Amino acid sequence: MTREENDSAGKAAIVLLSGGLDSITVLALAIRQGYACHALSFDYGQRHNAELAAARRIAEQYRVADHKIFNLGLNAMGGSALTDSAIAVPTSPQTGIPVTYVPARNTIFLAYALGWAEVLHASDVFIGVNAVDYSGYPDCRPAFIQAFQTMANLATKAGVEGQQIRIHTPLMAMSKADIIRQGSALGVDYADTVSCYAADVEGRACGVCDACRLRAAGFAAAGVADPTRYVRG
Template identity: 60%
Template sequence: MTTETRKGQSGAVVILSGGLDSATCLGIACAEGHHVTALSFDYGQRHRRELDAAARLAKHYGVSHRVFTLPFFREMGGSALTDDTIAVPTEGVDPQRIPSTYVPGRNLIFLSIATALAEVTHSEWIYIGVNALDYSGYPDCRPEFMDAFAKVATLATRAGVEGMHIAVKTPLLHMTKAEIVAKGTELHVPYELTTSCYAGEEEACGVCDSCRLRLAGFAEAGRVDPIRYRSR
């Protein structure tokens, strides 16, 4: 089933993981007046809690929510998020190395599918919450990659050939985690509905790289993270 944009609105596909950054992207896209289709992926990640969070966020904003299953990520492995034999890092983020939580090809494939969905839904925008400052060293979160993919999306689609370019929007790219939290707070993003922890338990662990970045962002923004942590 396709979902076309409403009259007078431009369409946007928002890649929604259920975490802090993607929730902020969803809040921004809705605030900018787009007719949004939220897009999530069940790619064999360690837990489904983030998919539950994505569903809650989509319901909160009243937007269409599509979930695509990509089992081959777990079949390939090579990441602590898709291979249970690889430990999730808890020693903190080292920007000089690519961590074991990097999933090979993830954003490349996610963006390709988002581009296809944007064509089907006649959407002009793809929002993705990548961040080049307070990020975990992932090569597919860099500005160079985003610029290159935007060119590919134009060349590879009927929409691009016919003059309706699908633009990749990265509103958080040059923001610190604290700035992201501040922006989301300004937009009343329901962070209590989100999850960022790699462990995927009812209470966030507070020590994995993702939890550390999130907690630091809230602290620097002078805000209290509304989700529950084991260590607090």
């Protein structure tokens, strides 16, 4: 056991679990480090619930300490192709911040994680954001995470009383291929994960959205067989 694993053994941690490739890898990493993982997922009014169904299966498979699913209803605001049916999911690469960006999503998600962490007296929150192979979302950058962690320790009872909250982003500097290699080394089965922005009710991927392209390129670069079920495959 490494020193890090020894220090974290049995400690409660919140792990944001979407049901996608990145989040299952983060969960496996946190468990490997010895944390008692409390998985947190969101039904935020997204286009489909296939990823959320995958999160439920993953949480059960990994026997997490607890799994909560919060209903947020961000589709009431719209403004994103993932929450507004009037905005089409792009099928070709976009310039700038794409329409699949959900306004303030990670800020909201981390705020809920922070609240639950305080209730559990947990100091550690894990999220699978990535600043290498990603779609240009502003809330996936190191600067955002650092700013949120600073805010968290100013805005909470735990932080004020000296129990510092740490936001862990183990995938931040990894390519999609590196993430897949890391997960594979941990025994992660990616077959039951869903990353597609426009998956069908059976969880089959479209194969043409940005998330599908990044995922497929990652498996190819990692030299790992892509287990994704595609609608057109």
